[in-house]
Amino acid sequence: MDEREINDKEIEIEEFQDDFDEIEFSDETSVESILSDNYLNDKLNEVFAGKIVRKDLTKKIKEGANVPVYVLEYLLGMYCATTDEESIADGVKTVKSILTENFVRPDEAQKIISKLRERGSYTVIDKVAVKLNFKQDIYEAEFSNLGIKNVPISEKYASDFERLLCGGIWCIVQLEYFYDEADKNRCPFIIRKLTPVQMPNLDLSEVLKGREQFTKDEWIDVILRSVGMEPSKFSKRVKLLLLARMIPLVENNFNLCELGPRGTGKSHVYKEISPNSILVSGGQTTVANLFYNMSNKTVGLVGMWDCVAFDEVAGITFKDKDGIQIMKDYMASGSFSRGKEEKNASASMVFVGNINQNVDVLLKTSHLFDPFPEAMAYDSAFFDRMHCYIPGWEVPKYRPEFFTNDYGFITDYLSEFLRELRKSSYADAFDRFFKLGNNLNQRDVIAVRKMVSGLIKLIYPNGKYEKAEVEEILRFSLESRRRVKEQLKKIGGMEFYDVNFSYIDNESFGEEFVPVPEQGGGKLIPEGLHKPGQVYTVSRGKSGMIGVFKLEIEMVTGSGKFERTGIGSDREAKESIDTAYRYLKANSKNISGTISTATKDYLMHFQDLNGIGITNQLALSALVALCSAALHKPVISSLAIIGSISIGGSIIKVEELANVLQVCLDSGAKKVLLPITSTVDMITVPPELMGKFSLIFYQSPEDAVFKALGVE
Template sequence: MNAEAVNTVSPLDGQALHDLNGKVVQVFKSLAIDKRRLPASQLTKRGIPAYVAEWVLESVVPGQGELSIEEATKVRDWAARVIPGPGEQNVIKHRLAQGQTVKVLTPLQAEVRLKKGKDAERVAQLSLLGIGDAYIADALLEDHPDLLRHGMWGVVELGALKDGVAVLSFKPMQASVNLQLYKAARRQFNLHEWRALLLTSLGFDPSAFTEWQQTLLLCRLLPLVQKNMHLMELAPKGTGKSFTFENISPKVRLISGGNISPAVLFVNNASGQWGLLARFKVVVLDEVQTARFEKPEEIVGGLKGYLANGKLTRGGLHETASDCGFVILANISLDDQQRPVRELLVEELPSFLQETAFLDRIRALLPGWQLPKLSSKLLVGLDSALTVGLKSDFFGDALIALREDLEAESYAARNVHLAGARPYSRNEESVRAIAAGLMKIQFPHGEPTPLEFHRYCVKPALQLRQLIWDQLYTLDSEYRQYEHGLNVQ
């Protein structure tokens, strides 16, 4: 994207954005929420993501407009009773030991442990409470099978048994998505209104970003709408690389620092328990330079196979397919012009992640250094013109539902062909996948004009893949048999 495009201001003025509030409520009704309600509630300070906090708001104090003092007090009182603080694990366990039942808002995950000669054991894990072996009934697992896949957030009622703790009841977060209605709703907005609505739904103030910066923020959604979309974002500290992934969906797992092992990512060969790439829709490695990788050669070898064909295996003992997207977030150094110090952008990554066979399988590189550092001025606030967005739990589920809509892939296959006598096949596949994803995000109804598709889907796709191609071209002469610049016919 050229400098002129980077500096193009947002096309909607303040009045147009202000007028859009009523339209969003009219079209989406109860699925819309005033994004100012969330920071006023202070719920995220209790360690819960936005998609959970907005569900709490709708459950406890439903309504539109700013959060009143009375509503804020009611929410905080509810949170004090139901959301456990970091130092309250032992208090809750003490209450259970006294025979009390306890209700808590927490993520709940279940697993079935098979043992030779014994009945299968079903256990629930409540990570916020430090409980890893609570009893859970078959009926709850049948009603909520996602508890066995990636876990679910909800209100859990716990009671004590003679030999432990039992999950007595579970009220999950509910978000119903009708994709046809979502597409029909898109037809009520022009493109600039829709992009502004998407950004507001993510918690950003669209008027604070240029058109190109808006596109970069929307590109962070690509792994949600596209199966096996693998991205890398490089940026200095403080640009909010993980902000979207933390707050968009329980089907996105963010790993920030700590130990990362083949068992965590792929499969635990001892127990047969599948790792994160098998159980989530998107797995994000944040602050990758600070992570501690156990057996890095095995990890990068397994990742190369997975990123190429979507198959998960480890030593040939177990094998399964997954459509999980894999995202790497890393910090890089900038000069006084806010440009990367190093010409080779991946030079600051751990050495085993600089291998060209690995990088080639990453679809796109997001230039996060072109985004401003995250601050309250960039988020929806009291001075924002557009404050109404889609509820985070509904929005995240709608994006993930678009994975199953293959019309955009067909459209991109027909209309995206790289120029040159001998285009590199992975470049063409990647550009098509990125363009199809951007079409799902911006044109879920499948009705872009040819000019819109080229400007808002194909051009960004070329830009993001070109940055990966530049790394490969610099690192390995094998790639120089192909043309350097990516263009479409």
């Protein structure tokens, strides 16, 4: 190469470098990711040729064509399964032309039939279902949008395309019309040729073999792009949450709940991705529609679909009084009884809805199932059937860049693949590596195994996985079920105490506990010393739930007035607080000679921190707060006061001690002041719970004040 040629090459390289430097990359984009995306697209085209489609093409055509996504993507897969832009453009034109000329819209059915009669032949795109007329021993077809039925069809199509016999599939059909005057009972419609535009059948071995060509991360990206998402915009954690939404599509009788902010795509998978799932909008339904119609003896939605999803859980209502009970029965066993018959079905149940407030606030004031309707909101038996609770607040609100423009599986191919996976199970996938801890009861074990099985099917459908990969899935499954159990503990108390889920390594015998992220912070009873006059007490509120209440006393120079704010007009609460003030006036010298109720005014403010309604067990905690303010001395750190006193100063025993202590723990208390009379109930408290506190017993109101203020 001479010197001039070398100079020319250097100029070309410099120009390329200048062009490359002008490319603006976002924070989440890198050269490696661009190369990786192209590599993944090329690999998909190579391994699954004809089974993939570029998702941006779907978006462009879908906007102008009222046709099911799975039909549209099948056509795009036929004509646009290439990386050549010119060929793709030609393919898009062909698809648009086919849809314009041949897709049957229900309102134009008679016009199409008229054209068929006039021309003698016509090609249509419609959903075709086939049944065997056993009286005449012939197969007959029914056209969904065209509205014609009992059309004879060759048995060859029924045997080659079995899905025609299972509810029907969309097809391109060449029809002919011949009216026979001699035989007027003969159907004039003739099927000359039928070509499915959905997957007529699925070779599962093809998918499993193709999976081996991809790494774990590549395969997850393929699955997410197949449902329209752009995985490069999500963290690993969010990817796992998005995959968890698909478990009901691959696992029989799987009950899933996802509550979170609006705009995070909670119902997208169940409405747009699979023709085998149905979204019940608004939540209103009947037992006949959902389970079994006794008048015509037909099974409802749970028998017709792989997945039944309820949108907007707050609106779930049954016109039948026994609707929720039948749903609970079905969610627990996959069967239900109507009349004299018991029916089985395999449909999974999904509940999605919105949380209208910050999760931290909701955890402090209620529970994470609070958006459910009142008939369900405190039904622990119903929520115990939930196998998984997806934290929807962790999924970012969808933006345009979250939707992919790269290649993914044709929707129909993906949905059939997912449906085929329902026939297998990987519930025992972790048994050779791990065993579950002692805190899991039978329902917990079933839930965790179902989740593990579902995620293994999605990520490792060929059954090839390593110990570390199973452990990742197991931890996520334990967390998702524990989230359910943590809320049940708030609703049902000690019955659901065992929430410390763990797993044990079969080799090292080491036990790993799995936390729930949102339970970590935001304690109602903060650590450290509070200002004088500020105390926290735990007792049962008007609603029947046990919660935390905060009392704050301000003392100023005055004439012995005592005022209360925050308790409204509740007579019992006022009497309880007045009992504390009267007791202080009568017995202040027994506590300290410096306390004055004649020359000081006391203002008490009450707060219901859990929003469960005011309590009438305030006398003792109010007395401690009054003394703390009067002596300018704060109570000891992280203290919860429980118990109360009568007008005469008698100690009142704590009811449901174990449940009260559990709320103390959940609220952040590290020390608990409780009456000596409650020692008889200590046997009802699990040893693990009792070991979480420093328990301080008091024998009299004065004793309680001294110990609360740390006075020896």
